[in-house]
Amino acid sequence: MKTKTVTFADIASYTGFSKTTISRYFNNPDSLTLENQQKIADALVALDYKENKVGRILASGKTEFVGIIIPNLYLHYYSEMLNQILATYEKYKYKFLVFAGNDKANVERAYIKELLAYNIEGLITLSGTIPSQELASYNIPVVGIEREDQYISSVNTDNYMGGVQAASLLRKSDCDILIHVNSDLPDTIPASGRIRGFVDTCKENSLPYELILTHLGNTFEENKERISGLVDQLESKYPGRKKGVFMPNDTHANVLLNILFQKYGKLPETYQIIGFDDSPISREAVIPMSTVGQQISVIANEAMNILSAQMAERKKRRPEPLKEPVHKIIPPILIRRETTV
Secondary structure, three states, X not given: OOOOOOOHHHHHHHHOXXXXXXXXXXXXXXXXXXXHHHHHHHHHHXXXXXXXXHHHHHHHOOOOEEEEEEOOOOOHHHHHHHHHHHOOHHHHOOEEEEEEOOOOHHHHHHHHHHHHHOOOOEEEEOOOOOOHHHHHOOOOOEEEEOOOOOOOEEEEEOHHHHHHHHHHHHXXXXXXXXXXXXXXXXXXXXXXXXXHHXXXXXXXXXXXXXXXXXXXXXXXXXHHHHHHHHHHHHHHHOOOOOEEEEOOOHHHHHHHHHHHHHHHOOOOOOEEEEEEEOOHHHHHOOOOOEEEEOOHHHHHHHHHHHHHHHHHHHOOOOOOOOOOOOEEEEOOXXXXXXXXX
16 A cells, blocks of 8 residues: 655644744754754654655755766875765765866866756865856855865865975985975965975975976876886986885876886885875775875865855855855875885
8 A cells, every 4th residue: 555645734734833834844944943843853753754855855945965076086086085075975964966077167167057057055176177266156155175275165184294294204214315296286276285395394304305397197098108207217317226206196106106016026125105195096006005194084074064064054044154265274194004114
């Protein structure tokens, strides 16, 4: 026998409240007293009410959808961050619509237009393609992760400390030359702090170092070709010297490690390697890699905490607009494995 669907009219009849009051319970509970909220909650249990999500969305316009824009799924950091954000559903009960922008501004704007058409309540973006001032103009809560964030809230790792930790570990490994490979990043990008932390530590300790600022590509094929060229360059410039190489992320560190293994059958004693992120590839590599760990699960949860607070505020009868963006900094954790002494 088909179970009868419990309607707002049934709940109103059971509680003695109007259907309007029942609707307010679902769509704007703060407009009711705690006592009345509890009466309705008890009625839902007694009547074995099963919520109609589609009906609720149509009635309230609140979808419980959050948009996510990531640059790509190739870098292991982005895929692991996405995994951790999706895992917050159990705590925050928001569903996610995900797009990969591939660093194309026109594509990302089209994605955002699509997300807004679905009435997303908030947006998390790891892509730095669209300026934060433009993102702030969309009139929804936005949280950025590891991107320019002047006009939006953000959660970032303490990248400067990460650079310090990497250089300090290579120093303790008795390297003859310390090398950091990264893109040429503007100061507005949080990851630029890794460069400054590395360079400052080398200068303060009078350590010989080289900074190689270059784009390593967006695909495995590009990475392999350019990092192979980098290995040739380092071996020509520093033959027989112990080279401590701080790569920009674990994905690129793993490519470097594989190239050396293919060439020598092992990690030569003349190389020490440290990555950045503590993404799964750092543990799954041919030998586990040392890395400056971003606390990815902490960052994901903090981003959703900030976003959910802002989304909840907008649902109040008298919401208080955010006076200025919220910025959270999460400390990195140095993880020593088998690619450093």
